[in-house]
Amino acid sequence: DYAGGYNGMYSNTYQAYPSSYSVNTEPNQQCAAFGQATTADSYVAGVPDYLSFAAPSGVNAQFSVEAWVNSAYGQSSDAGLVALGYGYGGEQFGLDFGGNDSQNPAHTFRFFVRDANGNSYSASSPNVAAGDNLWHHLVGVCDQAHGTVSLYIDGQLNASTSIPANAGLAGLTAPLSIGSRMFNSASSDFDNQFSGLIDDVSLYGY
Numbered sequence: 001d002y003a004g005g006y007n008g009m010y011s012n013t014y015q016a017y018p019s020s021y022s023v024n025t026e027p028n029q030q031c032a033a034f035g036q037a038t039t040a041d042s043y044v045a046g047v048p049d050y051l052s053f054a055a056p057s058g059v060n061a062q063f064s065v066e067a068w069v070n071s072a073y074g075q076s077s078d079a080g081l082v083a084l085g086y087g088y089g090g091e092q093f094g095l096d097f098g099g100n101d102s103q104n105p106a107h108t109f110r111f112f113v114r115d116a117n118g119n120s121y122s123a124s125s126p127n128v129a130a131g132d133n134l135w136h137h138l139v140g141v142c143d144q145a146h147g148t149v150s151l152y153i154d155g156q157l158n159a160s161t162s163i164p165a166n167a168g169l170a171g172l173t174a175p176l177s178i179g180s181r182m183f184n185s186a187s188s189d190f191d192n193q194f195s196g197l198i199d200d201v202s203l204y205g206y
Contacts, residue, residue, distance in 0.1 A: 002202075006051045006176075012042040013179065016197055031068070034179035035079075035195035043080075043190045044178035052084065052172045053142075053205065054092065057116040060144040061169035064204045065095055065111075067138050067178075071130040071196030075107045079130070079194035080181030081138070082201055087192060088184040089118065090173040095140045096181070097194070099124030099159075109158070111140030111151040116168030123151040123159040130196070142169070 001007045016033040034042045053063040065082050078087065078098035085091035091114055099108035099122075108129045112122035128136065139152040144167055150160040174182060178201055180190035 004051075006047050008044040008176070008178065009046040010044055012038050013044070029199070031070075031197045031199035032179065033197050035193045038193070040189045040191040040193050041180065042193060043180035045175060045190065047176040049172060049175055051176050051203070052092065053169050054171045055116065055168040057168040058166050059168050060166055061113070061115075061142055062145060062206050063093075064139060064141045064206065065093065065202070066140075066204075067095065067201045068135055068199040069109075069138055069196065070133065070135045070198075071194070072133040073131050073195050075130040075194065077183075077192050078107065078110075080177060080179070080190070080192045081194055081198060082176070082178050082203075083181040084176045085114075085170075085173045086182035086185055086187060089114075090182075090185050091120075092170045092172065093140070093142065094181065095138060096192070097130055098122075099126075109136070109138060109151065109153060111138075111149065111159075113142045113149055113163070114170040115163070116170060118170060119167070121149045121161050121163040123149050123161050125151060125153060125158050128153050128158065135197075 075097040083094040097107040099110035108125040110124040
């Protein structure tokens, strides 16, 4: 945590050096390695419940989330990178590998939000999947005032979708997690596990 008092706790993770995984990174900068020795519960959690962007219907939700991500392996699930809530309807937002469909089964990067009435809006990358062993800078932006949910990858707009103005944002159902998230409300583990490196996670209320 850099500012705001939103400390979390690491579980089943270790420190790594980005330069060991790809070139042109800061040689002395450490990052967190997730899912290297376990298929679940390698994550950051314990973030206070009051970290929430919830807004009632009739109010514009405005926030952004960013992270650096590196994966040397394809993800076998909708692996959570930075998520608030649990899967299958219990999320407020998620930055994850859930961008898969019948035309694109490869678990690409995705940013999605759920409005105050439970409707979801997803910006899924059509072309950037896990497993390329490269660092990617991801930014998810919810901008209801201008009617967009957007995903930026490496400084470029990669995907976007429309969202109604004043749609609000779903209330808190589970605290923020980094590196993994709960599959659904019945999960006792953080089992949508990411395998790879994450660095410099930041969230902004605008």
